Amino acid sequence: MFTTAAIALGGNVGQVPEVFQRALSRLDHLTGVQLVSRSRNFETHPVGDHAGGTFTNSVALLQTTFTPSQLLSHVQQIEAEFGRERGLVWGPRTLDIDVLSFGCGVVSLNALGGSGPEGSKGVVRHRPLDSYHGSLVIPHPAAWYRRFVLDPWCDVSPQWKHPVLGESVRELRDRLRKEVLDVSVVGGSESLSTQLCRSFDAAGIRSRLQLLDDQAVNPDLTLDFSGTPGPRLRSIALTETPSGIRMAVTILRAALDEPVAIAS
Numbered sequence: 213m214f215t216t217a218a219i220a221l222g223g224n225v226g227q228v229p230e231v232f233q234r235a236l237s238r239l240d241h242l243t244g245v246q247l248v249s250r251s252r253n254f255e256t257h258p259v260g261d262h263a264g265g266t267f268t269n270s271v272a273l274l275q276t277t278f279t280p281s282q283l284l285s286h287v288q289q290i291e292a293e294f295g296r297e298r299g300l301v302w303g304p305r306t307l308d309i310d311v312l313s314f315g316c317g318v319v320s321l322n323a324l325g326g327s328g329p330e331g332s333k334g335v336v337r338h339r340p341l342d343s344y345h346g347s348l349v350i351p352h353p354a355a356w357y358r359r360f361v362l363d364p365w366c367d368v369s370p371q372w373k374h375p376v377l378g379e380s381v382r383e384l385r386d387r388l389r390k391e392v393l394d395v396s397v398v399g400g401s402e403s404l405s406t407q408l409c410r411s412f413d414a415a416g417i418r419s420r421l422q423l424l425d426d427q428a429v430n431p432d433l434t435l436d437f438s439g440t441p442g443p444r445l446r447s448i449a450l451t452e453t454p455s456g457i458r459m460a461v462t463i464l465r466a467a468l469d470e471p472v473a474i475a476s
Contacts, residue, residue, distance in 0.1 A: 213277065214246070214275040214276060214277055215275070215276055215277075215314060215315045216248070216273060216274070216275055216315060217273070217274045217275075217276055217280075217283060217311060217312075217313060217314045217315070218271055218272070218273055218274075218311075218312040218313045218365060218368070218369060218372070219271065219272050219274060219287065219309055219310065219311055219312060220269065220270070220271050220308075220309070220310045220312050220352070220355070220361050220364070220365070221235065221236075221269065221270045221271070221272065221307065221308070221309055222267050222268065222269045222270075222305070222307075222308040222310075222360070223267065223268055223305055223306050223307045223308060224258065224263070224264050224265050224266060224267040224268065224304055224305065225264070225295075225304050225305060225306045226295075226306050228253075228267075228268040228306075228307075229253055229268060231294050231306060231307050232250075232253065232268070232270055232307075234294070235290050235291075235294060235307055235309070236250060236272055238290050238293070239272075239274065239286070239287070239290065242286060244276055244277040244278050244282075245274055245275070245276045245277075245278065245283075245286070246274065246275045246276070247272060247273075247274060248272075248273040248274060248275055248368075249272065249273045249368045250270060250271070250272040250273070250368065251270050251271045251272070251364035251365070251366075251367030251368050252270070252364065252367055252473045252474070253268050253269070253270050253364075253473070253474050254268070254269045254270065254360065254363055254364050254471035254472060254473050254474065255267070255268060255269075255471065255472045255474050256268075256269050256359070256360035256469060256471045256472075257465065257469045259360075259462055259465065259466050260462055262304075263304060264304035265304075267360065268474070269360045269361070269364055269471065270364050271312070271361065271364040271365045271367065271368055271369075272368065273368045273369055280311065280314045280319045280321065280348060280350060281321055281348060283311060283314070284311055284348050287309040287311065288309075290307075290309065291307050291308065291309055294306050294307040295307070296308065310352050310355075311348070311350055311352065312350070312351060312352045312355050312361065312365065313350060313351050313352075313372060314350045316372075316373070316375055317350070317375060318350065318351070318375050318376060319348060319349065319350040320347070320348075320349050320350075321347065321348040321349075351374055351375065351376070354466075356374065356377060356384050357388065357448070357463060357466065357467045358466045358467065359385065359388055359466065359467060359468065359469055359470060359471055360466065360469070360471050362381060362384055362385035362388065363385060363470075363471045363473075364471070365381045365385075366381055366382050366385055369381060370382040388467050388468065392418050392419060392420050393418070393419045393420070393464070393467065393468060394419070394420050394422075395419050395420070395421050395422075395464070396421070396422050397421055397422070401452075404452055404457075405421060407457055408421060408457060408460055409421055411457050411458075411460070411461050412460075412461065412464060415461050415464075415465065417461065417464045417465060417468060418468075419464060419468075448460075448463055
């Protein structure tokens with residue numbers, strides 16, 4: 213039985229569009245995978261201080277008989293074939309492939325393939341971003357606040373609905389198109405909010421921040437994109453440290469930077 217999956221491709225080293233084409237052909241020739249469609253290529257700003265130059269990003273739809281962990285294993289093998297080296301987080305790369313969605317379900321697996329500690333609800337819990345390393349979480353936990361994922365995803369599957377957030381890919385993308393993005397700082401101090409505002413201003417990021425008091429939030433700092441009290445399904449958990457503030461700047465840049473479609 214086939215399941216439709218979406219994958220994201222990215223890279224900024226070498227002939228990236230050609231690598232995308234060859235990698236997708238390689239996937240399409242696997243027994244148990246059929247390439248359905250792919251988006252245009254988009255140029256996007258690099259994410260992180262050490263990411264290197266401009267990235268190229270794309271999204272493809274597949275039909276597969278593999279399990280999520282089997283699909284992940286195959287795409288990681290293909291990444292390695294095209295020179296992907298796993299060292300520096302958010303560093304330059306020849307090819308990066310992420311599994312964005314698998315059918316309409318929620319998947320949470322640890323590095324060994326078993327259920328993660330949070331089960332199927334892992335995608336909605338407040339977690340530091342680095343806690344996802346070594347795990348497979350579907351839908352991809354960062355996809356909903358990254359324009360460089362959502363814009364190409366709209367090319368191939370704009371109506372796919374996030375099983376937790378309850379919005380389509382197009383609706384998630386359009387949320388980030390607002391001229392000034394509303395972002396709440398939950399569980400942080402006023403001094404922290406001031407530091408964030410200064411950091412965003414220095415980075416040229418236009419956003420409207422408000423401070424929400426929520427003693428139940430853990431860890432120290434949560435950026436909430438819904439801007440309202442209640443279940444925080446659109447939240448990113450960070451630490452109240454200089455590195456946490458830098459991460460907040462990185463996240464907001466990825467949310468707001470508009471990708472530019474280029475010829476394939």
